[in-house]
Amino acid sequence: MTAEFKTSKxxxxxxxxxxIQQFVRGEIQTGEKLPSVREMxxxxxxNPNTIQRTYGELERMGVIETKRGQGTFMTEKAExxxxxxxSIQQEMIHxxxxxxxxxxxxxxxxxxxxxxxxNEGSEDVD
Amino acid sequence: MTAEFKTSKxxxxxxxxxxIQQFVRGEIQTGEKLPSVREMxxxxxxNPNTIQRTYGELERMGVIETKRGQGTFMTEKAExxxxxxxSIQQEMIHxxxxxxxxxxxxxxxxxxxxxxxxNEGSEDVD
Amino acid sequence: MTAEFKTSKxxxxxxxxxxIQQFVRGEIQTGEKLPSVREMxxxxxxNPNTIQRTYGELERMGVIETKRGQGTFMTEKAExxxxxxxSIQQEMIHxxxxxxxxxxxxxxxxxxxxxxxxNEGSEDVD
Amino acid sequence: MTAEFKTSKxxxxxxxxxxIQQFVRGEIQTGEKLPSVREMxxxxxxNPNTIQRTYGELERMGVIETKRGQGTFMTEKAExxxxxxxSIQQEMIHxxxxxxxxxxxxxxxxxxxxxxxxNEGSEDVD
DNA sequence: GTGGTCTAGACCACA
DNA sequence: GTGGTCTAGACCACG
Numbered sequence: 001m002t003a004e005f006k007t008s009k010x011x012x013x014x015x016x017x018x019x020i021q022q023f024v025r026g027e028i029q030t031g032e033k034l035p036s037v038r039e040m041x042x043x044x045x046x047n048p049n050t051i052q053r054t055y056g057e058l059e060r061m062g063v064i065e066t067k068r069g070q071g072t073f074m075t076e077k078a079e080x081x082x083x084x085x086x087s088i089q090q091e092m093i094h095x096x097x098x099x100x101x102x103x104x105x106x107x108x109x110x111x112x113x114x115x116x117x118x119n120e121g122s123e124d125v126d
Numbered sequence: 127m128t129a130e131f132k133t134s135k136x137x138x139x140x141x142x143x144x145x146i147q148q149f150v151r152g153e154i155q156t157g158e159k160l161p162s163v164r165e166m167x168x169x170x171x172x173n174p175n176t177i178q179r180t181y182g183e184l185e186r187m188g189v190i191e192t193k194r195g196q197g198t199f200m201t202e203k204a205e206x207x208x209x210x211x212x213s214i215q216q217e218m219i220h221x222x223x224x225x226x227x228x229x230x231x232x233x234x235x236x237x238x239x240x241x242x243x244x245n246e247g248s249e250d251v252d
Numbered sequence: 253m254t255a256e257f258k259t260s261k262x263x264x265x266x267x268x269x270x271x272i273q274q275f276v277r278g279e280i281q282t283g284e285k286l287p288s289v290r291e292m293x294x295x296x297x298x299n300p301n302t303i304q305r306t307y308g309e310l311e312r313m314g315v316i317e318t319k320r321g322q323g324t325f326m327t328e329k330a331e332x333x334x335x336x337x338x339s340i341q342q343e344m345i346h347x348x349x350x351x352x353x354x355x356x357x358x359x360x361x362x363x364x365x366x367x368x369x370x371n372e373g374s375e376d377v378d
Numbered sequence: 379m380t381a382e383f384k385t386s387k388x389x390x391x392x393x394x395x396x397x398i399q400q401f402v403r404g405e406i407q408t409g410e411k412l413p414s415v416r417e418m419x420x421x422x423x424x425n426p427n428t429i430q431r432t433y434g435e436l437e438r439m440g441v442i443e444t445k446r447g448q449g450t451f452m453t454e455k456a457e458x459x460x461x462x463x464x465s466i467q468q469e470m471i472h473x474x475x476x477x478x479x480x481x482x483x484x485x486x487x488x489x490x491x492x493x494x495x496x497n498e499g500s501e502d503v504d
Numbered sequence: 505g506t507g508g509t510c511t512a513g514a515c516c517a518c519a
Numbered sequence: 520g521t522g523g524t525c526t527a528g529a530c531c532a533c534g
Binding site for chain 2: 088
């Protein structure tokens with residue numbers, strides 16, 4: 001695996017966001033076991049401490065649960081997943097709209113340029 | 127003035143973005159003189175070093191020009207403003223689309239939720 | 253049964269404390285036979301190792317006794333029960349007082365707030 | 379300074395609790411500057427990383443605020459202090475009562491034994 | 505100077 | 520085996 005990381009954002013957070021994305025997209029199931037700290041560290045090519053931090057952050061968010069000596073698991077509460085998806089999406093949109101307004105783009109223009117952007121191309125889906 | 131700053135993003139960058147926004151929106155004219163480093167530092171309630179950095183960043187972007195002994199000015203090249211506006215806007219949209227796809231939102235849904243968000247309300251225009 | 257456990261405290265200790273509580277409250281009699289390690293493990297929904305540890309801890313405290321080939325029993329010494337109750341109680345009070353003093357609550361206030369707390373309500377008796 | 383730490387509880391949490399206690403008791407004022415991470419590490423005789431963690435925890439609780447490049451400060455919101463004191467106290471009492479009930483002590487007895495404990499002596503105020 | 509992140513390596517408690 | 524804590528030491532961005 002050994003993904004690469006943007007230098008601007010902390011690695012531990014990038015990994016956390018990646019996990020959340022996979023969870024929200026359904027690539028990780030609720031209640032599913034995550035790789036152990038050490039395992040994930042190797043997969044991601046980082047130090048175990050960094051993963052520890054990632055998992056810690058996610059646990060505080062209620063996204064994962066750690067069971068002593070057994071490993072860490074995605075939360076089993078499906079409701080968390082729903083809530084997560086909605087709030088993240090809303091936050092993204094809100095941020096985007098605010099940014100666009102910030103540079104003087106009118107609301108009706110926003111729709112237009114987004115549509116235009118989507119039509120023009122860019123098959124890159126991350 | 128003494129604005130407040132989000133703790134997550136570097137202050138010098140927040141100020142830089144604010145200036146660019148004002149420029150792109152036409153609140154600052156091309157060729158207009160900017161406050162001196164000290165003056166701006168006082169206005170913003172931050173350390174002069176921070177403004178120094180802001181101006182440095184903006185100069186590297188070609189957005190401002192410093193004339194020895196006269197002060198710092200917004201670039202006079204109207205073309206820069208145009209280019210700036212387009213590239214920033216494209217970057218915002220690109221980032222937004224990528225984020226939305228990241229959490230599994232299909233392209234045709236993106237348009238919908240944006241429209242919905244704009245209609246639903248939020249009179250706060252920054 | 254399959255009780256749930258607080259994640260903050262070791263499971264083996266939580267179970268030990270539960271047994272001691274039941275003993276001190278008279279729900280378990282002196283000399284009474286305890287479930288086997290396996291049995292208890294199933295009842296509690298935990299790993300037998302964990303119960304092993306619980307029993308080991310309790311034995312070191314002199315609260316239970318294991319008779320080879322017969323099983324594990326609550327101690328028959330009634331005196332242990334008495335001593336246990338007193339020492340646990342004292343320890344709890346001592347800890348509590350110390351905590352309250354730690355945040356600056358004066359001794360005469362402690363009594364008051366406890367009384368107040370008891371009167372105010374909370375029918376939840378564990 | 380170089381205090382000693384109980385082995386059972388994480389050092390970073392013990393330090394956090396000590397700071398909170400001092401804050402609630404008024405030994406640290408709202409808005410007061412705390413020692414830098416390195417400074418505090420030396421004072422406490424631990425690794426800077428440990429203090430980093432302490433400060434991180436406290437910041438998440440809203441007890442302290444970090445200002446980039448300037449240091450970390452006790453929150454200026456006096457309301458946090460009040461809320462903190464009340465909630466900590468309530469939690470302590472709740473825990474205590476629950477413990478006492480757990481070993482079969484009746485409510486009216488609880489008051490008595492606490493009073494008795496306070497009268498009997500123990501001038502040790504930590 | 506400040507806090508923030510990361511690595512390497514170790515030890516521990518727990519299941 | 521698992522996660523949790525801690526140290527030592529390094530580098531970086533920020534003000």
